[in-house]
Amino acid sequence: MATQRDSDSAASPATRPPVVHPAHATRAWLDQAVLRALQSARHGDAFAVLGLQRLVATEELAGLAQLRALRCFLPGVVSVALVAVDGTWLADLQRQPDSDLFVLVLSDVPDGFEYRLAIDWGAGRTAPTLDPYSCAPLLLEMDVWLLAQGTHHRPYEWLGAHLVRVQGVDGTRFAVWAPQAQRVSVVGDFNQWDGRRHPMRLRHECGVWEIFLPQVGEGDTYQFEVLGCDDQVHLKSDPFAFRAQLRPQRASVVQRLLPGLASSEQRRAANALDAPVSIYEVHLGSWRRSPDGAWLGYRELARQLVAYAVDMGFTHLELLPLHEYPFDGSWGYQPVGLYAPTSRFGNPWEFRALVEAAHAAGLGVILDWVPAHFPSDEHGLARFDGSHLYEHADPREGFHQDWNTLIYNYGRSEVRNYLVGNALYWIERFGIDGLRVDAVASMLYRDYSREHGQWIPNRHGGRENLEAIEFLRRMNHVVGVQRPEAITVAEESTSFPLVSRPPTPDLQAGGLGFHYKWNMGWMNDTLAYFARDPVFRQHHHDQIRFSLMYAFSENFVLPLSHDEVVHGKGSLIRKMPGDDWQKFANLRAMYGLMWAHPGKKLLFMGCEFAQWDEWNADASLHWHLLEQAPHAGIQRLVRALNHLMRRTPALHELDTQPAGFEWISHDDAEHSVLVFQRRDRQGRAVVVVCNLTPVVRHGWRIGVPDEGAWSEAINTDAAEFGGSDVRNGTLDSEALSWHGQPHSIVMTLPPLATVVLALGDGAP
The missing domain is CATH 3.20.20.80 (Glycosidases)
Structure with missing residues (x-):
């Protein structure tokens, strides 16, 4: 027949209860200097003294196997009990006098022994909870190595706050890089923002502090209290927090990491x-x-x-x-x-x-x-x-x-x-x-x-x-x-x-x-050119064509961004010269040239309907302006330009390659007229004509690369866009070489306008 001790030996090592030695609790007391460091939140290695720690057996305790000290530092606690995982009471911890340290001496502690704490905060004991200082290191060795090397592609999967399960208990794993700190604690509502309660473990290999806190869940607020190498206490938000409070609040918020998305x-x-x-x-x-x-x-x-x-x-x-x-x-x-x-x-x-x-x-x-x-x-x-x-x-x-x-x-x-x-x-x-x-x-x-x-x-x-x-x-x-x-x-x-x-x-x-x-050079030159009175543009013709000297040196985006309509720079429409009609016509012409120019396009909100006032980040855009015809016309133009570009390969397919662009006429500074062609990979072309003065020019001959009937794919002077509606019907090419092209057409140039011509019905 087995003795009680034999039965204990036959039980699972992790569940067999240890032997409690309440009479020897004083042997688990901490030195006063160590205790003061804990009490003042200046201890840099709480995991070395809290939780289950090996005690050196004295002559008096000779023969006691696996002698351990269980220590819990819990400011504000009335009492603490050691309980089994199933909630069975095992022993009460004893308070070290004049301190917030609770201790117990144990022997015959089985390998892998897991325990819980029942804590009385003054309103009765809580349900059993996991002792954070009973947890083994949390970061995996490979991740520690990659973090130390600075080659971890996804450090956010380990640093910050992560909802995990440890020893069968749900909670949050915290980790933060602070290699020069003397001590780092997690603080939040769950511990009354008391930096003494949850000091973290330093992983010296990578300078990361870590801890698992049970029962801290999604939506809980937290920060890191850092005792810096400057001997000052800093309350820091989590650099890797996935969610944060709205200003003026500063705390981070525990947020479940969103699942990854597949490539598309x-x-x-x-x-x-x-x-x-x-x-x-x-x-x-x-x-x-x-x-x-x-x-x-x-x-x-x-x-x-x-x-x-x-x-x-x-x-x-x-x-x-x-x-x-x-x-x-x-x-x-x-x-x-x-x-x-x-x-x-x-x-x-x-x-x-x-x-x-x-x-x-x-x-x-x-x-x-x-x-x-x-x-x-x-x-x-x-x-x-x-x-x-x-x-x-x-x-x-x-x-x-x-x-x-x-x-x-x-x-x-x-x-x-x-x-x-x-x-x-x-x-x-x-x-x-x-x-x-x-x-x-x-x-x-x-x-x-x-x-x-x-x-x-x-x-x-x-x-x-x-x-x-x-x-x-x-x-x-x-x-x-x-x-x-x-x-x-x-x-x-x-x-x-x-x-x-x-x-x-x-x-x-x-x-x-x-x-x-x-392409900031294009942006600066284009805005400076269009801000000039058309009378003087002939003297600055290089400014509007210079961007094509380097248009394919990089893969460019043409930006008319928020930076151009704020801090006293005024809106795009107010940058345009002349009376209101000319302002809108200039802006339409500029947009037409922008969408026809090689490069991807970017336009800041409000510019698509020519808001008069510069951007105000504290108020809504002035959507009521769309009730006025000129603003609605600008909006219709931007919509039409986008759809034209999307359905016309010549206007986007070779944006970054010289083969997609060719000047037809770029040297007519006297009349401020530009003509060029854009091509796609199949060699199909559109021809772009810009008249950047308010003068209507009749009988204007331009060279075209291909024979056939050319029609307007878009005309920024069209009535639907708010223009004067100087239009061209179908323009049949003639076998007359012009501007170095094998064919030519004769057209009317609308005032302050950009026209895109395409073979056929004007709808590439």
Whole structure:
């Protein structure tokens, strides 16, 4: 017959109860210095003293096997009991005098022993709960290694807050990179924001602190309380939080990681260099508001905005930054929550629903992305662990003078990893089709917007930011390999070479790897030219044709963006010269030339109906203007241009190749007339004629590349668009060489207008 001890031995080691030694509890007491460190939240390794810890057996305790001390530090607790997983009471822990430490001495603790704690906070004992300090390390060794190397493509899968199950208990796994911190704790409503209650474990191999907290679930708010290397306590939001509170609140919110989305060949084709691309740039907070002035939510925008963009013929939406940000006036360009869609318009699931609605309607979604800088708000990344962790220490490298922000230290592999992982996160978890990378020029040059002596040369003595260049190449490479359906677009305003060309295989040379680059030179020259009185345009003819000198040096997007209609620059319609009729005619002509010019198109909201006032981010667009004929005409023109471009391969297929463009007449400065042709891969052509003065020109002969009947595919002077309706019927070509072309036609040039001619009925 087995003895009781034999029965215990036969039981499962993990469930057989240990032997309790209440009389020896004092042997588990902590040294007063250690206790004071816990009590003052200055202990840097709570996992070394809390939970089950091995005790050194003394002569008095000789023979006791597997002697353990169970310690729980619980400020504000009345009592604590040790219970089995099934809730069976095993023993009460004893309080170390004048402290919040509860202890128990155990022996014969079985391997894999799991236990629970029943805690009395003053209203009776709670249901048994898992002791966070009983948990083994949470990060897997491979992930630790990749995080330490800075080569983890998806660090967001491990860092931040993740809903997981440990020892059969639901809760949240927290992890944060803070290698120089003396101590890091998770704080929130669940522990009265008390940094003493849940100090984390440091994984020295990668500088990441981690802890699992049972019963912390989706929707709970939290932050990290960091005792920095500067000996100051910093209350920080989670850099990897998937959700955040709306300003002025600063806490992160536990949010389930959205499931990944599969790659889409359909979306890849829609982003291709030979695809028609017309982008509608939108600030969600001011596109349209409810009658009471409130923001529309993501779900309402999914209905209204998507339907409008589709009706207008746009192919893509581009959304100003939606990473969580504290200051409305930054429009999202100073984010503190790079992984959290702003809560201004709803939750992450609702934002994904907006993207999915766009895709279902055939629209791509591009997100403005801000890896160039971040704000210095105390709860953000600045001096995160008391050191200059994400930013450079030297302000000549780490402080952005234009925006009073901090510049990422691209030389740190962990910082690059944080940003590259974020690029993939938006594409993989929300289905974003592309990232428009903000302020690339400020990243590329160390002397950007700095005077002599205010910047530090690179290791070769030059002005290029070699670390930022390496980061951009790596980001574009990773996105290209991992998600080939997505694109990246550079807002880059200098002549830095090969922005939209691939890097070499080792990423050390070649291009930056972007798919497209904003053509800021075209934008500046075009707006400056059209702002001139037509009388003087003959003296600035080079300005309107110069962009074709370099149109194929990069893969370009032609942007008329929010930057051109804010901060006192006025709206596009107010930039135009002349009386109201001429203003609208000039704008129509400019749009016609823009849509006919090689390159993808981008137009900021409100510009499609010629809003008079410049953009105000705090109010809705002036939709009432569509009740007036000139504004409705501009809107109809933009819609018609989009649909014409989409159905006409010659206007998009060879946007990035010289074979798709040829001048017919570019030197008639006296009359401010331009004529050119666009071709598709099959050689089919359209002819574009621009008369950039208010003079109607009759009997005007132009060369055409092909024989046949040429008709107007679009005429920006048409009455339906608000013009004077100077039109051309069918124009039969003559076998008379003109402008170097084998055939020619005679037409009437409408005033201040762009005309696109196509063979046949004018509907390619």
